[in-house]
Amino acid sequence: MGGARFPGEEDEAGDGVPLRDVGKMEHGCEHYRRRCKIVAPCCNEVFPCRHCHNEATASGDRHTICRQDVEKVVCLLCDTKQPVSQVCISCGVNMGEYFCDVCKFYDDDTEKGQFHCYDCGICRVGGKENYFHCTKCGSCYAVALRDNHHCVENSMRQNCPICYEYLFDSLKGTRVLDCGHTMHMDCFSEMVHHNKYTCPICSKTALDMTHHWALLDQEIEATIMPPVYRYKVWVLCNDCNKVSEVNFHVIGHKCSHCNSYNTRSTSRPVDSSGSSSPSTSDSSENNP
Numbered sequence: 378m379g380g381a382r383f384p385g386e387e388d389e390a391g392d393g394v395p396l397r398d399v400g401k402m403e404h405g406c407e408h409y410r411r412r413c414k415i416v417a418p419c420c421n422e423v424f425p426c427r428h429c430h431n432e433a434t435a436s437g438d439r440h441t442i443c444r445q446d447v448e449k450v451v452c453l454l455c456d457t458k459q460p461v462s463q464v465c466i467s468c469g470v471n472m473g474e475y476f477c478d479v480c481k482f483y484d485d486d487t488e489k490g491q492f493h494c495y496d497c498g499i500c501r502v503g504g505k506e507n508y509f510h511c512t513k514c515g516s517c518y519a520v521a522l523r524d525n526h527h528c529v530e531n532s533m534r535q536n537c538p539i540c541y542e543y544l545f546d547s548l549k550g551t552r553v554l555d556c557g558h559t560m561h562m563d564c565f566s567e568m569v570h571h572n573k574y575t576c577p578i579c580s581k582t583a584l585d586m587t588h589h590w591a592l593l594d595q596e597i598e599a600t601i602m603p604p605v606y607r608y609k610v611w612v613l614c615n616d617c618n619k620v621s622e623v624n625f626h627v628i629g630h631k632c633s634h635c636n637s638y639n640t641r642s643t644s645r646p647v648d649s650s651g652s653s654s655p656s657t658s659d660s661s662e663n664n665p
């Protein structure tokens with residue numbers, strides 16, 4: 378008989394499954410479980426999801442879909458083409474257990490904790506209660522970072538400095554470094570795995586190095602430099618941006634202002650007071 382059915386209406390399909398739940402989690406693509414395909418507003422072709430569309434067009438007529446512009450979907454259970462809505466107008470299933478009318482987004486896998494952020498203008502995952510929107514950074518961050526991160530304007534509206542994927546609507550988790558710059562969580566782990574502990578954008582130390590610096594202290598104390606190497610050098614600290622004059626050492630040069638070993642050699646400042654910003658040589662040494 379058709380017509381929209383409403384949540385709570387226990388219209389059963391015959392095997393005890395409420396009608397709106399028929400086929401739940403059984404359809405979709407590698408990106409989403411859903412019971413409809415979308416009609417791409419840009420090329421009028423039918424795709425399982427916007428990522429499938431973007432991947433398919435990446436090799437040819439390269440263009441990306443504007444998710445908010447999707448107007449029509451095709452129900453995967455009854456093949457009816459229809460305007461965007463949660464419930465199929467013909468067979469009455471939920472075409473997505475989660476549905477966002479702004480993003481025209483469907484997903485049967487509600488374990489992901491989808492929610493729409495009106496400030497971001499997109500749907501996110503991870504549970505609304507676990508995130509807040511930082512207006513300065515222009516993105517949603519984990520609640521643990523509320524009043525507890527260095528804001529960088531539009532920090533998420535750029536590409537990951539490691540893999541170059543656009544971060545803002547990336548499906549992968551992101552990590553906010555101490556400096557406020559952001560990258561994928563996985564890319565961060567990969568970077569640390571390769572013994573690089575500094576932000577690729579601003580060179581500041583990206584994680585707590587207290588223990589590591591203490592080890593370097595010990596190592597330096599235990600490694601006496603031969604007399605010919607006992608001279609002073611000027612270093613610029615990547616963490617506090619101050620210069621200091623320190624004993625040359627092969628293992629590392631410690632900033633005398635903040636104790637970081639994330640320093641690089643620099644020329645003697647004009648007034649030698651340590652407060653000017655000198656020109657630096659580009660040999661970035663002692664980056665742990």
Ligand SMILES: [Zn+2]
Pocket residue numbers: 406407408409425426427428429430
């Ligand atoms: Zn897909």
Ligand SMILES: [Zn+2]
Pocket residue numbers: 452453454455456457465466467468469470
């Ligand atoms: Zn249908």
Ligand SMILES: [Zn+2]
Pocket residue numbers: 477478479480481482492493494498499500501
């Ligand atoms: Zn949304």
Ligand SMILES: [Zn+2]
Pocket residue numbers: 494495496497498509510511515516517
């Ligand atoms: Zn947001």
Ligand SMILES: [Zn+2]
Pocket residue numbers: 511512513514515526527528529
């Ligand atoms: Zn912020």
Ligand SMILES: [Zn+2]
Pocket residue numbers: 537538539540541542560561564
């Ligand atoms: Zn990345």
Ligand SMILES: [Zn+2]
Pocket residue numbers: 554556557558576577578579580581
């Ligand atoms: Zn940074």
Ligand SMILES: [Zn+2]
Pocket residue numbers: 614615616617618619632633634635636637
């Ligand atoms: Zn310093």
